[in-house]
Amino acid sequence: MMDQQKQGTPWEHGLLRRDFLKTGLAAGAGLAMSQVTPLRAQSSGKEDPIRLAIIGTGSQGRVLLDAAANIPNLEWKAVCDVWNYSRRYGQGVLRKMGHQVNAYEDYREMLDKEPDLDAVIVASPDFWHAPHTIACLEAGKHVYCEKLMSNSLEDARDMVLASRETGNLLQIGHQRRSNPRYHFARDKILKEAELLGRITVVNGQWNRSASEDIGWPKKYELDSEFLAKYGYKDMHQFRNWRWFKALGGGPISDLGAHQIDVFSWFLQGDPVAVMADGGVDYYDNHEWQDNVMAIYTFNTPKGVARAFYQVQTTTSAGGGYFEYFMGDEGALKMSENPKYTKIFRENNAPDWGEWLSKGYIMQEGETTASYKPWKKQEAAQSDTVDVRETAALSAWDMPVALDKAIHQPHLENFFDAIRHGTPLTCPGEEGYKSAAIVLKVNEAMAAAKQLEFKPEDFVV
Numbered sequence: 115m116m117d118q119q120k121q122g123t124p125w126e127h128g129l130l131r132r133d134f135l136k137t138g139l140a141a142g143a144g145l146a147m148s149q150v151t152p153l154r155a156q157s158s159g160k161e162d163p164i165r166l167a168i169i170g171t172g173s174q175g176r177v178l179l180d181a182a183a184n185i186p187n188l189e190w191k192a193v194c195d196v197w198n199y200s201r202r203y204g205q206g207v208l209r210k211m212g213h214q215v216n217a218y219e220d221y222r223e224m225l226d227k228e229p230d231l232d233a234v235i236v237a238s239p240d241f242w243h244a245p246h247t248i249a250c251l252e253a254g255k256h257v258y259c260e261k262l263m264s265n266s267l268e269d270a271r272d273m274v275l276a277s278r279e280t281g282n283l284l285q286i287g288h289q290r291r292s293n294p295r296y297h298f299a300r301d302k303i304l305k306e307a308e309l310l311g312r313i314t315v316v317n318g319q320w321n322r323s324a325s326e327d328i329g330w331p332k333k334y335e336l337d338s339e340f341l342a343k344y345g346y347k348d349m350h351q352f353r354n355w356r357w358f359k360a361l362g363g364g365p366i367s368d369l370g371a372h373q374i375d376v377f378s379w380f381l382q383g384d385p386v387a388v389m390a391d392g393g394v395d396y397y398d399n400h401e402w403q404d405n406v407m408a409i410y411t412f413n414t415p416k417g418v419a420r421a422f423y424q425v426q427t428t429t430s431a432g433g434g435y436f437e438y439f440m441g442d443e444g445a446l447k448m449s450e451n452p453k454y455t456k457i458f459r460e461n462n463a464p465d466w467g468e469w470l471s472k473g474y475i476m477q478e479g480e481t482t483a484s485y486k487p488w489k490k491q492e493a494a495q496s497d498t499v500d501v502r503e504t505a506a507l508s509a510w511d512m513p514v515a516l517d518k519a520i521h522q523p524h525l526e527n528f529f530d531a532i533r534h535g536t537p538l539t540c541p542g543e544e545g546y547k548s549a550a551i552v553l554k555v556n557e558a559m560a561a562a563k564q565l566e567f568k569p570e571d572f573v574v
């Protein structure tokens with residue numbers, strides 16, 4: 115791992131955190147955080163397009179290009195990817211959409227030759243996020259960087275500092291933070307209506323079937339000398355970087371990051387401890403665990419909550435992906451996939467008629483007129499058997515749907531922040547906190563014991 119880090123080139127590229135603090139940002143270090151300058155507005159009142167580039171047009175880069183295709187007034191100027199296969203694909207997609215884009219292998223050359231860019235989307239592998247993001251921020255661009263912010267917390271910290279010190283925006287790609295369904299669940303169902311009562315347990319998961327490692331078209335194979343320049347040992351590692359310790363954070367960061375981020379966001383409190391176990395149980399050529407189970411202890415405004423998270427590489431019958439919040443008056447099964455989402459009312463909870471009439475919950479065939487209020491049940495007598503119903507809790511839906519690609523609202527929030535100063539829904543500070551919470555699982559597995567968080571662990 116060390117060898118790879120030495121030849122592993124984010125650090126070779128002169129962007130080691132100590133370097134950037136000494137050089138480019140030294141001048142800005144004493145400045146107060148500057149205000150983001152709004153984009154140029156034409157005299158007609160029409161706004162100029164936001165001029166964009168993307169670094170990394172692999173699978174997620176392409177998803178983001180598709181999601182952005184439905185957002186007006188964007189002008190794509192450049193694509194950067196070290197792999198000619200991805201680079202040509204990204205350039206081709208954007209050209210088909212009518213953008214005249216230049217293509218680059220090297221992000222520094224792109225930043226030199228494209229001085230007019232307003233913003234850059236970073237969708238490279240995690241270990242490249244810090245060098246790419248910091249170089250773009252220093253070059254005066256706003257950055258949307260994919261999650262996990264970085265596989266190194268020190269690098270993530272430097273990204274936040276670079277954003278603060280340059281005064282440029284940094285949005286981290288936890289897209290649920292801009293999803294109106296998640297906002298409704300958090301702000302209306304949990305916070306305002308308090309339909310779950312006191313949440314004591316959370317159960318989140320993303321399980322999927324074991325599958326072959328990712329391959330590549332032989333025609334586009336890169337040789338090991340070229341790959342070493344960018345920190346990869348060979349083509350297998352280049353394509354399957356997320357499973358290697360110097361390059362990614364494993365499935366807990368790849369998949370778990372999304373949902374563990376939702377835990378603290380919804381619970382409105384930070385974890386105080388985590389324990390975890392897992393192993394490389396299936397693959398024989400991976401470094402990170404393919405099966406991970408973690409238990410967090412959270413302090414919430416209403417008391418302690420325990421949150422279990424599992425990411426399993428096993429069978430597609432593993433139940434899919436969701437975050438399940440359980441309280442003494444109800445439960446919310448939340449997922450980016452609406453088919454998994456449901457709100458359950460505990461039989462003994464106060465009546466929910468008010469929330470039906472206010473439109474906070476809905477149920478097929480149920481209207482305010484047809485609704486029959488629930489009566490709170492009598493407590494069981496001490497000398498009788500408690501026969502309260504445990505099955506078939508009443509199940510409700512949320513009245514909010516997302517009618518666009520799941521990443522689109524998060525990109526829109528980023529562009530609105532550039533244009534109008536709208537607050538980012540996942541600024542670097544939040545991404546950092548999330549990375550600190552997620553990466554501690556890997557530490558807890560290595561230490562084989564429960565580890566505690568300190569409040570300062572979440573703050574840059």
Ligand SMILES: NC(=O)c1ccc[n+]([C@@H]2O[C@H](COP(=O)([O-])OP(=O)(O)OC[C@H]3O[C@@H](n4cnc5c(N)ncnc54)[C@H](O)[C@@H]3O)[C@@H](O)[C@H]2O)c1
Pocket residue numbers: 169170171172173174175194195196197200201219221237238239240242260261262287288289344352353368
């Ligand atoms: N928000 C989400 O839902 C979501 C989903 C999937 C992936 N992601 C994140 O997106 C990022 C990319 O993941 P992916 O699945 O697309 O990986 P990928 O391997 O499919 O794509 C990565 C691309 O980056 C290129 N690349 C590698 N090193 C580079 C460098 N130094 N400079 C320029 N280009 C480089 C590769 O050639 C490849 O085209 C990761 O951070 C991942 O965590 C986010």
